[in-house]
Amino acid sequence: MPRPDVDAVMTAIDQLLAGAMDEEQMPAAAETMRKLFNGSKACFASVGPEPEDWIAYATNPDISLEEHCFGELAPEFVEMGFALRGIPLGVVYRDQEVFGTEALHRSRVWREWMRPQDMYGGMACRLADNGEAFWFFDVQRGERQEGFDGEDAALLGKLYPVLRRVAELRRHIGRVTLQRDQARGTLDRLALGITILDHEMRITYANERADEILASPESAAGLRQGRLFARQPADQRKLKRLVEAAQQSAHDPLADHQASMILRGSDGVHSLSACVMPAPSSACPQQHGKVMIALRRLETATDLVACARQLFDLTDTEARFASALANGSSLTEAAEAQRVRISTARTHLARIFQKTNTRQQSQLVSLLRSAALPLQPR
Known part of the structure; x- marks a missing residue:
């Protein structure tokens, strides 16, 4: 053979x-x-x-x-x-x-x-x-x-x-x-839009939420020929400066560059917060540093009741009171909406204070408005 x-x-x-x-x-x-x-x-x-x-x-x-x-x-x-x-x-x-x-x-x-x-x-x-x-x-x-x-x-x-x-x-x-x-599956579960950009602001990675945000014509940011851009010219100039600064610091081990800005929607409603930071640096020092941007729509959480229940172990009634307060209602208005006496509402509020480790209604509202779970519903 x-x-x-x-x-x-x-x-x-x-x-x-x-x-x-x-x-x-x-x-x-x-x-x-x-x-x-x-x-x-x-x-x-x-x-x-x-x-x-x-x-x-x-x-x-x-x-x-x-x-x-x-x-x-x-x-x-x-x-x-x-x-x-x-x-x-x-x-x-x-x-x-x-x-x-x-x-x-x-x-x-x-x-x-x-x-x-x-x-x-x-x-x-x-x-x-x-x-x-x-x-x-x-x-x-x-x-x-x-x-x-x-x-x-x-x-x-x-x-x-x-x-x-x-x-x-x-x-x-x-x-x-x-x-x-x-890791990709985890990032796709986030309610935050996560994008990674190269030195020309081309998107090299975007999770599901980022794809959704950038595909919306009403969004304050979008894609043009594969590049991220802000719809307002002034926002675009500032965003580019933040990205360039993050890129310059990408290979500097002593740098801790992180900056945020608001990207405004053309209708004044569909705005985004954008947090810009260097992505983990490449093993090749000759390569341009990449930048990660976290995008989040500026809107009140759609289900504060569920968030309050899960995060603070509130009962359904307590969670509804907490949600009403976070959405701007007074305690009297919340009591009327729930059809209970003001004394009962105060009892619920005291229990909510205890479970959330807060002492004042303003503290509670601030906590709840920032406590939306960062996960997309399934």
């Missing part, structure tokens, strides 16, 4: 490194390795005791690996995976050597998964441990193909450092991707 030349090996290494940085390239990397070893199928996989440990990038994408791994065959896959735990990292092994040919062919995994895909002889190595889970690479030969020999094993052994690096990078990037997705 012809051996792969240097170009074929280098092409495989290039594809492996591409897959390490881009998950979508991993099936192509598996396919390149299958061709390199003239195999019937190849697979990069992570196995472990938890469902989140199971990851696979394999050739033959028309066959549902997930359906088998997480279906009825899951216990058998787990048992076979843990049989490999004692094999040192980088040591090339063959399926028959580990499981025994007869025992392997009696297993449901071989009968229902491997044999239908012409997987009659496998060569593999463990790549990296991740707690109880581990990554491995496996390539198979078909029923009518010759088995793997010593030269095949030697080539796989030489490729092990690259394969190990691929597994480590995929694990690291997968963790970073999860953290990024969790």
Whole structure:
């Protein structure tokens, strides 16, 4: 059987490194390795005791690996995976050597998964441990193909450092991707608009609330060719100055630049508060600093009753009184609206003071008007 030349090996290494940085390239990397070893199928996989440990990038994408791994065959896959735990990292092994040919062919995994895909002889190595889970690479030969020999094993052994690096990078990037997705999900729950701008005021990130604010034609700020702008010329000039100052301080570890302004709506109603600050600095000092702007509509909280209940453990009645006071009603007006005596209203107010740790009605109103929960309703 012809051996792969240097170009074929280098092409495989290039594809492996591409897959390490881009998950979508991993099936192509598996396919390149299958061709390199003239195999019937190849697979990069992570196995472990938890469902989140199971990851696979394999050739033959028309066959549902997930359906088998997480279906009825899951216990058998787990048992076979843990049989490999004692094999040192980088040591090339063959399926028959580990499981025994007869025992392997009696297993449901071989009968229902491997044999239908012409997987009659496998060569593999463990790549990296991740707690109880581990990554491995496996390539198979078909029923009518010759088995793997010593030269095949030697080539796989030489490729092990690259394969190990691929597994480590995929694990690291997968963790970073999860953290990024969790952070984005959290930011999308905020009632604040969060935007990140480059040095030309182009938006490089915006959460859901920011998208909503900037898409409204009535908003005091919007987008023009991907750039943030204030609708009032005077506000635009001031906003640019604040952004430039924040950019200049982005790489200064001693700077603590943070500034706020009001962006006025054209109708005098739909105004925004804007807090401008440097975004976390880039690892590359030559890059321009980015700026984060938090946008919030200047409007009274729409559900102060719910906020008061959740934040201060007020009863429904107390929360309605507190909301009425925060919205400008006097205690007498609040009592009339709730159809209770003024003495009863004073009792409610005393309990509200106690629960909110305030002593005066003005303190209570100030606290409630700033206490709106910064979460978007779902």
